Amino acid sequence: PGEDILLAYCPERVLPGRILAELKENNRIVGGVNEKSALEVKKLYECFVEGEIYTTEATTAEMCKLMENTYRDVNIALANELAMICEKIGVNAWEVIKYANKHPRVNLHMPGPGVGGHCIAVDPWFIVEKQPETAKIINLARHTNDGMPHYVLDKIRELTRDIVGRKKICILGVTYKPNIDDMRESPVIELIGLLKDSGDFETVAVDRHVDYEGSKERDLYGAVSGSHLLVLAVNHREFADVDFARIRNLMAVPRVLDTRNFWDMNRVEAAGLEFNLLGWGRKVNE
Structure with missing residues (x-):
């Protein structure tokens, strides 16, 4: 490699949803197994990359990505x-x-x-x-x-400790980030598994972006009906303008947990829902 075959490593830096744009626009690093490889591969990338292209050796480029x-x-x-x-x-x-x-x-x-x-x-x-x-x-x-799904599970337990029997938890979003259809390594999937394994909770998840076995319910209002806690897990844009008054009337217990600081507390509470936010130690009814 480096003589008859030119070899280089060029880490991608793309955001899901903007892959083609960022392939062109972002700065790139080309790490060659030798200088000849780096310079020739840089020429290849210059055909479509509009950002700056920097050359180095392969292991350095790999470490940059990591x-x-x-x-x-x-x-x-x-x-x-x-x-x-x-x-x-x-x-x-x-x-x-x-x-x-x-x-x-x-x-x-x-x-x-x-x-x-x-x-x-x-x-x-x-x-x-x-x-x-x-x-x-x-x-x-x-x-x-990796421990955060367990921490959120503990919060859900705390917020539903006043409810006797099995509790229904409605979870909004299962992808690993908003407005994409990718569930790889999603912490929400782990959270749902933890809830199910506990035996204390019935879970229903809503996410129109993916075909996930736990999110068969596409209608938010149908999913939230009879639930004891609504958990905003992924801040998909379609969850921004939900009808909180309608949600309040459908829930068995009108209580939400926002894990993304996505919803406005005043708007939620004005509809008669109890608002809880991950990262805020406010006491309920404070």
Whole structure:
């Protein structure tokens, strides 16, 4: 390789839903097994890439890809840890992040029910496997994010502890991020499994983007009927303008848990629903 056959590694940096645009627009790294390979492959990418193209050696390019996703995973873990801390001390983590990010050198990510996808939830493990004794923060971040479905399960238990018998939980969204049809490594799938395995909950999920066995119900209002808790798990755009008054009348217990800070609390509560937010330690009826 590098003489008769030119070989290089060029990590993709594309956002689902904008793949073709970002293949053209984003800056790229070309890592060759030697300089000749890197320069020739750069010429190939210059045929369609409008962003900057940088050349390096192959292993460096591979490590760049892993670290790009690891950076995001660690940052999300920090946000999730902040959310758990804020719940214990009665502070709104989303407000903390909003104002902390006003600092010109701070860029906190957002908490949520976990991390999914085939990149962010996977790539850090390659570094941990290669250097387990050194990659301590990376390893801890992975365990923190992988633990979030369990943390949300505990919140659901807490919010439904006043209900006798089996509780019906309606979950909105099952994909690993909003407005896509990809469920790979989705933390919501794990959450649904945990709820089912507990034996205490009946679950129904709504997600028109995918054909998931647990989301056969395409109608939100049909799914939420008779439920004891509505969980906003994925902030799909179609969930932005739901009829909260109608939801209030359909639910057995008018109570919601927003894990994405997607809904406006005042709008939800004006419809007569109890509003709970992941990362906010506000007491109910406070």
